[in-house]
Amino acid sequence: MSESKNDSLLQKAETERAEYAEHNGQAHDIISLRQRLQSTNPADIAEDFENLDDEQLVTQFRMLSKNTAADVFANLSGSTQESIVNAIQDYEISHIVDDLFLDDAVDFIEEMPANVVKRVLRNLPKNKRNMINHFLQYPDGSAGSIMTIEFVDLKEFLTVEETFQRIRRIAVDRETIYTCYVIDSQRRLLGVVSAKTLLLAEPEDKIGDIMDRDVIYATTCEDVENLANDFRKYGLLAMPIVDNEHRLVGIVTVDDVLEIQEEEATEDFEIMAAISPSDDPYLKTSVWVLTKNRLPWLMLLMLTATITGTIIEGFQDALASVTVLMSFIPMLMDTGGNCGAQSSTLVIRNMALGEVESGDIFRVWWKEIRIAVLCGGALAVVNCIRILILHGNIVIALSVSLSLYCTVLIAKSMGCMLPQIAKRLKFDPAVMASPMITTLVDACSLLIFFTIAKITLNI
Amino acid sequence: MSESKNDSLLQKAETERAEYAEHNGQAHDIISLRQRLQSTNPADIAEDFENLDDEQLVTQFRMLSKNTAADVFANLSGSTQESIVNAIQDYEISHIVDDLFLDDAVDFIEEMPANVVKRVLRNLPKNKRNMINHFLQYPDGSAGSIMTIEFVDLKEFLTVEETFQRIRRIAVDRETIYTCYVIDSQRRLLGVVSAKTLLLAEPEDKIGDIMDRDVIYATTCEDVENLANDFRKYGLLAMPIVDNEHRLVGIVTVDDVLEIQEEEATEDFEIMAAISPSDDPYLKTSVWVLTKNRLPWLMLLMLTATITGTIIEGFQDALASVTVLMSFIPMLMDTGGNCGAQSSTLVIRNMALGEVESGDIFRVWWKEIRIAVLCGGALAVVNCIRILILHGNIVIALSVSLSLYCTVLIAKSMGCMLPQIAKRLKFDPAVMASPMITTLVDACSLLIFFTIAKITLNI
Numbered sequence: 001m002s003e004s005k006n007d008s009l010l011q012k013a014e015t016e017r018a019e020y021a022e023h024n025g026q027a028h029d030i031i032s033l034r035q036r037l038q039s040t041n042p043a044d045i046a047e048d049f050e051n052l053d054d055e056q057l058v059t060q061f062r063m064l065s066k067n068t069a070a071d072v073f074a075n076l077s078g079s080t081q082e083s084i085v086n087a088i089q090d091y092e093i094s095h096i097v098d099d100l101f102l103d104d105a106v107d108f109i110e111e112m113p114a115n116v117v118k119r120v121l122r123n124l125p126k127n128k129r130n131m132i133n134h135f136l137q138y139p140d141g142s143a144g145s146i147m148t149i150e151f152v153d154l155k156e157f158l159t160v161e162e163t164f165q166r167i168r169r170i171a172v173d174r175e176t177i178y179t180c181y182v183i184d185s186q187r188r189l190l191g192v193v194s195a196k197t198l199l200l201a202e203p204e205d206k207i208g209d210i211m212d213r214d215v216i217y218a219t220t221c222e223d224v225e226n227l228a229n230d231f232r233k234y235g236l237l238a239m240p241i242v243d244n245e246h247r248l249v250g251i252v253t254v255d256d257v258l259e260i261q262e263e264e265a266t267e268d269f270e271i272m273a274a275i276s277p278s279d280d281p282y283l284k285t286s287v288w289v290l291t292k293n294r295l296p297w298l299m300l301l302m303l304t305a306t307i308t309g310t311i312i313e314g315f316q317d318a319l320a321s322v323t324v325l326m327s328f329i330p331m332l333m334d335t336g337g338n339c340g341a342q343s344s345t346l347v348i349r350n351m352a353l354g355e356v357e358s359g360d361i362f363r364v365w366w367k368e369i370r371i372a373v374l375c376g377g378a379l380a381v382v383n384c385i386r387i388l389i390l391h392g393n394i395v396i397a398l399s400v401s402l403s404l405y406c407t408v409l410i411a412k413s414m415g416c417m418l419p420q421i422a423k424r425l426k427f428d429p430a431v432m433a434s435p436m437i438t439t440l441v442d443a444c445s446l447l448i449f450f451t452i453a454k455i456t457l458n459i
Numbered sequence: 460m461s462e463s464k465n466d467s468l469l470q471k472a473e474t475e476r477a478e479y480a481e482h483n484g485q486a487h488d489i490i491s492l493r494q495r496l497q498s499t500n501p502a503d504i505a506e507d508f509e510n511l512d513d514e515q516l517v518t519q520f521r522m523l524s525k526n527t528a529a530d531v532f533a534n535l536s537g538s539t540q541e542s543i544v545n546a547i548q549d550y551e552i553s554h555i556v557d558d559l560f561l562d563d564a565v566d567f568i569e570e571m572p573a574n575v576v577k578r579v580l581r582n583l584p585k586n587k588r589n590m591i592n593h594f595l596q597y598p599d600g601s602a603g604s605i606m607t608i609e610f611v612d613l614k615e616f617l618t619v620e621e622t623f624q625r626i627r628r629i630a631v632d633r634e635t636i637y638t639c640y641v642i643d644s645q646r647r648l649l650g651v652v653s654a655k656t657l658l659l660a661e662p663e664d665k666i667g668d669i670m671d672r673d674v675i676y677a678t679t680c681e682d683v684e685n686l687a688n689d690f691r692k693y694g695l696l697a698m699p700i701v702d703n704e705h706r707l708v709g710i711v712t713v714d715d716v717l718e719i720q721e722e723e724a725t726e727d728f729e730i731m732a733a734i735s736p737s738d739d740p741y742l743k744t745s746v747w748v749l750t751k752n753r754l755p756w757l758m759l760l761m762l763t764a765t766i767t768g769t770i771i772e773g774f775q776d777a778l779a780s781v782t783v784l785m786s787f788i789p790m791l792m793d794t795g796g797n798c799g800a801q802s803s804t805l806v807i808r809n810m811a812l813g814e815v816e817s818g819d820i821f822r823v824w825w826k827e828i829r830i831a832v833l834c835g836g837a838l839a840v841v842n843c844i845r846i847l848i849l850h851g852n853i854v855i856a857l858s859v860s861l862s863l864y865c866t867v868l869i870a871k872s873m874g875c876m877l878p879q880i881a882k883r884l885k886f887d888p889a890v891m892a893s894p895m896i897t898t899l900v901d902a903c904s905l906l907i908f909f910t911i912a913k914i915t916l917n918i
Contacts, residue, residue: 039673041673041675041693043692043693043694047692075692164658167658168658168659171655171658171659172659177654177655177658178637178654178655178696195636195637195654195658196630196636196637199623199626199627199630199636199654200627200630200631214498214500216500228717228721231717232714232717232718232721233502233506234500234502235502235714236714237637237696237713237714254696254713254714254717255691255694255695255696255713257717258687258690258691258713258716258717258720259691261717261720261721261724262687262691262720262724262812265720265721265724266808266812268728269727269728269731269804269808270804270805270808272728272804273800273801273803273804273805273893274797274800274801275801275804275805281809281814282805282809282814282815283809283814283815283819283822283823283826287826287829287830287833288833290826290830291830291833291834294801294830294834295833295834295837295838297797297801298794298797298798298801298834298838299837299838299841301793301794301797302790302793302794302838302841302842303841303845305789305790305793305794306790306845308789308790308793309786309787309788309789309790310786312785312786312788312789313783313785313786316782316783316785316786317782319782319785320779320782323775323776323778323779324772324775326771326772326775326778326785327768327769327771327772327775328768329768329771329788329789330764330767330768330771330788330792330901330905331761331764331765331767331768333789333792334760334761334764334767334792334894334897334898334901335757335760335761335764337796337894337897338733338756338757338760338894339757341732341733341893341894342732342733342734342753342756342757344732345728345729345731345732345734346729346732346734346741349725349728349729350740350741350742353721353725355740355741355742356741356742360742363742364742367742367746367749370746371746371749371750371753374746374747374750374754375750375753375754375757378754378758379754379757379758379761382758382761382762383761386762386765434732434800434893435793435796435797435800438793438796438897439793442789442793446789
């Protein structure tokens with residue numbers, strides 16, 4: 001494990017000791033806590049802070065040096081940030097938010113309730129306030145909403161030596177200096193130059209001659225999911241974001257993309273399990289909120305499942321006369337659900353990664369239908385043999401197996417088509433995952449089963 | 460969209476024209492194709508290559524310049540890499556593999572069948588062959604298996620000026636120069652220094668004085684999932700990997716972590732949908748392989764579902780006497796499955812992200828059981844009212860709702876416990892997702908339902 005994890009454990013023990021001492025008025029241990037906070041990684045401090053009560057939180061937060069405070073603050077969860085903001089003075093808030101990188105400041109403000117936002121914005125310098133207000137207008141999930149403006153911009157006519165001077169002058173406030181962006185007098189993006197290229201160039205080389213003009217960029221309204229796919233494909237450390245006039249307005253850095261990619265996947269996991277997605281960490285979310293995220297979906301799906309119940313009701317006389325048919329219902333429903341889940345999961349995931357696009361709908365369906373023929377055939381044969389051995393009735397065995405075969409075909413077709421149709425209708429394709437597909441396939445499979453059984457068994 | 464995507468479309472059209480011309484012996488267009496290949500991003504060339512037939516593939520691959528060829532090759536899928544290796548000469552193979560970064564070479568060799576591996580290794584220089592053989596020994600999914608050795612190492616006594624000279628000398632062959640690693644004479648890791656720190660330091664400063672000694676590192680056997688979590692937490696661009704003696708043996712860079720994080724999530728999506736995971740892109744995988752990845756799970760789950768069928772058989776006389784009971788089976792089974800899926804998905808995802816650890820098992824269960832009480836209660840009340848309105852039988856309404864309530868409690872308990880138990884038993888927790896949980900919960904819910912119905916309805 002990494003050293004700082006051990007440090008973090010050690011620190012926790014030490015912190016507890018320091019706090020105990022604090023209550024006994026031993027100033028010496030407060031100093032040692034302050035020193036320890038200074039030598040610990042801000043991400044670890046933030047993790048530890050999540051477990052403190054409000055009073056300890058604010059006390060320890062105030063012990064942090066100015067720079068560390070902003071770093072730690074950016075790493076805290078929304079609820080902990082709120083606790084701190086509610087406990088500190090207005091001038092302290094303005095210092096912290098002013099020290100945050102713009103993307104972190106916007107993130108923080110987006111998560112706060114209205115009264116906190118008001119208080120924070122009121123205490124900021126006017127130019128910072130205007131900038132944050134501007135950034136808050138980009139729609140959630142767009143490149144504009146996560147970009148930052150702390151980048152290094154260069155002009156074509158600079159020499160490498162002048163560029164290094166410029167970088168040294170402004171580096172401290174920039175999120176990255178490893179990719180620099182070359183713009184013209186209208187701030188239109190002309191090219192990029194990496195710190196590696198600069199280091200390998202001669203001091204008198206012109207930026208215009210060594211820059212790479214083949215820039216991978218995105219516009220402010222680009223979907224962050226696509227952004228992540230491009231970062232992965234091209235192995236980028238940062239990507240420039242331009243407006244409609246091709247003017248450079250910000251950059252997105254790889255550390256944010258790593259986080260976005262994780263959040264987008266988690267969101268899909270949640271939606272695909274019929275849970276309203278949430279950014280809060282599971283163990284810190286209250287039972288009420290977790291219930292609120294889950295109950296509406298469960299209710300909707302429960303009521304939808306009554307359609308299947310109604311189908312059974314319609315055939316209950318037939319079932320009562322050949323009661324053994326009932327015992328095949330769970331197998332049919334589960335297998336249909338599983339087949340549909342396999343197809344829909346693969347399609348949803350591949351759509352998120354940009355591997356399957358909307359033009360591929362029939363190509364995907366043709367693939368899935370062939371898989372369904374193979375899987376359905378194998379399952380039906382095994383099932384037929386099993387029923388023959390256990391029940392010895394060839395008509396029942398064939399009816400059930402034929403129903404199973406049709407169920408697999410329908411489940412796989414629905415599983416691959418519905419997410420793509422959902423996307424065309426501007427819904428999130430992840431909604432068409434296992435729970436919804438299962439409910440829909442259940443109804444179809446039972447209709448098929450009862451119809452086939454009625455015909456073959458003459459009931 | 461990014462410029463190079465448009466380029467890629469343009470290029471595709473141009474390529475087709477070039478190929479047509481080629482068949483007509485127009486050498487001029489071959490030159491223009493070659494030029495175009497040279498000015499296109501290797502990641503885009505690789506994407507286009509995936510759609511070429513074998514003959515075109517090898518022709519165009521040979522047109523690439525030596526450096527581009529290695530970059531393009533590293534971006535190709537396993538099956539396309541294999542097609543190229545099977546078509547080219549031994550000396551060409553050795554050139555390509557020699558030009559790859561070590562982690563890409565190891566990746567490539569891991570995916571090839573034995574005969575190709577033999578041929579590739581035979582044609583490599585001895586030192587490269589030994590190194591690759593050494594790297595192949597790290598277990599799949601460990602930090603050692605994805606690290607690379609192309610990093611910049613420094614000694615404490617170097618000055619910043621000497622360091623820049625060293626970086627300029629070796630930068631071309633290094634995967635990153637933005638984080639440099641300081642080691643002692645036994646190659647033990649002492650600290651890191653970023654290119655930013657170097658740029659902001661004075662030329663005569665000593666590395667030992669400006670380096671950061673609080674290094675976030677991992678050992679070769681660390682799980683790549685944990686690695687990704689640390690990259691995200693600390694916003695790293697690269698992480699040093701050490702052996703048991705704390706000697707620096709490699710680094711992992713953020714571009715690989717971005718890919719790993721995506722692959723790990725995709726793998727979990729697949730396993731959680733009862734599919735054996737595979738690295739191949741969906742649209743390029745054959746129907747046979749896709750079927751092979753899915754059928755065993757479907758078969759296993761189908762046979763498991765017969766347990767539920769047996770339970771129904773055991774109660775078929777009771778069901779035949781009160782046939783309306785049958786119509787509640789789908790609703791009970793589906794709701795149980797959905798409740799279990801919600802809990803298991805959240806727990807599996809949070810375990811993968813390191814948010815829920817093995818010590819949290821009872822804390823999670825306590826959370827889930829309270830959610831189950833709330834969700835189960837709400838669902839049972841709505842369900843009870845619905846049955847009363849539709850069937851007007853209070854005993855049936857209460858029996859079904861009580862069964863539903865118990866089902867929700869059991870489903871949520873199993874959903875949160877089984878993934879954690881699976882992990883303790885060294886299985887992948889993702890196996891205990893919706894399909895498996897659904898099958899297990901089905902059996903429980905029907906047993907409860909029939910038992911309650913038998914008692915209350917006296918059948």
